[in-house]
Amino acid sequence: MADEVVLLDFWPSMFGMRVRIALAEKGIEYEYKEEDLRNKSPLLLEMNPIHKKIPVLIHNGKPVCESLIIVQYIDEVWNDRSPLLPTDPYQRAHARFWADYVDKKVYEVSRKIWTTKGEEKEAGKKEFFEIFKTLEGELGDKPYFGGETFGFVDLSLIPFYSWFHAIETFGEFNMEAECPKIVAWAKRCLQIETVAKTLPDQKKVYEFVGQMRKRFGLE
Amino acid sequence: MAELKLFRTWSTPFALRVVWALNLKGIQYDTIFEDLSNKSSLLLQYNPIYKKVPVLVHNGKPLVESLLILEYIDETWKQTPLLPEDPSERATARFWAKFGDDKVLLSVWNVFIKQGKDQEEAIVTAQENLGFVERQLTGKKFFNGETIGFVDLAFGWLANLLSVWEEICGVTLIDHEKFPMLSEWIQNFAGAPIIKESWPPRDKLITKYQALREVYTSKEAPK
Numbered sequence: 001m002a003d004e005v006v007l008l009d010f011w012p013s014m015f016g017m018r019v020r021i022a023l024a025e026k027g028i029e030y031e032y033k034e035e036d037l038r039n040k041s042p043l044l045l046e047m048n049p050i051h052k053k054i055p056v057l058i059h060n061g062k063p064v065c066e067s068l069i070i071v072q073y074i075d076e077v078w079n080d081r082s083p084l085l086p087t088d089p090y091q092r093a094h095a096r097f098w099a100d101y102v103d104k105k106v107y108e109v110s111r112k113i114w115t116t117k118g119e120e121k122e123a124g125k126k127e128f129f130e131i132f133k134t135l136e137g138e139l140g141d142k143p144y145f146g147g148e149t150f151g152f153v154d155l156s157l158i159p160f161y162s163w164f165h166a167i168e169t170f171g172e173f174n175m176e177a178e179c180p181k182i183v184a185w186a187k188r189c190l191q192i193e194t195v196a197k198t199l200p201d202q203k204k205v206y207e208f209v210g211q212m213r214k215r216f217g218l219e
Numbered sequence: 220m221a222e223l224k225l226f227r228t229w230s231t232p233f234a235l236r237v238v239w240a241l242n243l244k245g246i247q248y249d250t251i252f253e254d255l256s257n258k259s260s261l262l263l264q265y266n267p268i269y270k271k272v273p274v275l276v277h278n279g280k281p282l283v284e285s286l287l288i289l290e291y292i293d294e295t296w297k298q299t300p301l302l303p304e305d306p307s308e309r310a311t312a313r314f315w316a317k318f319g320d321d322k323v324l325l326s327v328w329n330v331f332i333k334q335g336k337d338q339e340e341a342i343v344t345a346q347e348n349l350g351f352v353e354r355q356l357t358g359k360k361f362f363n364g365e366t367i368g369f370v371d372l373a374f375g376w377l378a379n380l381l382s383v384w385e386e387i388c389g390v391t392l393i394d395h396e397k398f399p400m401l402s403e404w405i406q407n408f409a410g411a412p413i414i415k416e417s418w419p420p421r422d423k424l425i426t427k428y429q430a431l432r433e434v435y436t437s438k439e440a441p442k
Binding site: 050059062064065066069070072073076077089090092093096097100101134 | 268277280288290291294307309310313
């Protein structure tokens with residue numbers, strides 16, 4: 001039976017990018033549907049009535065929501081190729097912990113930087129550097145968070161790379177100067193075809209964020 | 220032989236999830252009770268990022284974050300599975316456990332710590348969230364079906380802590396008319412043998428949370 005896979009997404013969403021990378025890694029064919037988040041489709045509202053958010057993966061008519069849950073789902077269904085999570089339970093728990101840390105921390109603090117100014121922004125920057133310092137500590141000397149190969153934690157974090165230019169410009173700092181190991185790691189990930197093909201251009205994201213800031217009255 | 224230690228406090232609902240999971244699977248472990256106002260150096264060593272309980276240490280290796288600990292337990296000890304086998308059902312279970320922690324718990328906690336108009340608004344949000352949860356029980360005894368599973372353990376706090384908070388605030392969030400299925404689930408879950416033998420003493424919980432509510436409500440005048 002042919003699999004029908006549909007992804008409801010929004011091109012600059014880091015969460016959507018995670019799913020796109022996972023699908024690409026597994027070589028899964030799917031239909032991509034771009035959502036206008038200011039005018040959500042009836043399909044999105046039907047498939048994710050609780051949160052009304054993207055990404056949503058619809059597999060043979062059944063929706064899966066929340067990006068890290070979707071990625072795990074993809075790994076479990078298409079389990080015959082390109083594993084995204086380790087097989088050992090402790091290593092899996094370790095990977096889930098750090099992906100969850102990225103989820104809990106990185107989006108909110110990044111958002112703080114590009115949506116606020118003055119003291120709030122400075123506080124956001126301080127927090128941002130602390131969080132990325134912690135991530136650099138976890139990365140250590142490994143080429144990837146997953147060790148020798150690109151894995152679940154790498155996948156959960158790399159989409160934020162497409163937002164670095166926007167965050168550092170509006171945050172008035174230099175990402176490479178502040179978090180050199182993370183930038184080096186990101187460039188290593190960009191050597192991977194699925195990642196390079198999925199991540200949108202940093203300049204495009206920067207322009208998008210600029211438009212959002214205008215709407216929030218920040219420019 | 221496997222060495223298993225659980226760091227917890229007497230009251231935290233998050234550690235209870237781990238206690239239940241281990242007990243349901245018949246796994247032996249040692250318990251270390253922490254005083255969160257004076258955390259042990261071991262706890263800080265095992266959970267340097269969040270410095271919280273519960274922490275499960277298996278053969279010297281720490282596991283943190285209660286829902287992640289549950290997944291680890293389920294993958295390591297296969298008897299009495301907590302998560303379903305089907306990937307779509309697993310994804311659904313993970314979704315509801317996350318919704319519980321991210322939204323339901325927070326919205327119910329807001330009811331507990333607020334008063335006046337703020338509390339009234341918090342009640343609306345909390346009951347909206349509880350409504351979504353209620354519908355998940357349609358045609359089922361437990362969220363997992365006939366037996367207790369991952370989502371039941373994740374929502375376990377609804378079966379004891381909630382009534383403690385309701386009693387202290389004088390607010391009924393889960394009334395039998397509005398939430399018949401949740402009300403029945405609470406009875407079934409709270410009364411299940413493995414579950415009920417682990418409940419912390421109710422009078423101690425009342426004292427603890429009474430004091431906590433006073434701290435929160437004294438910060439602002441009632442509206």
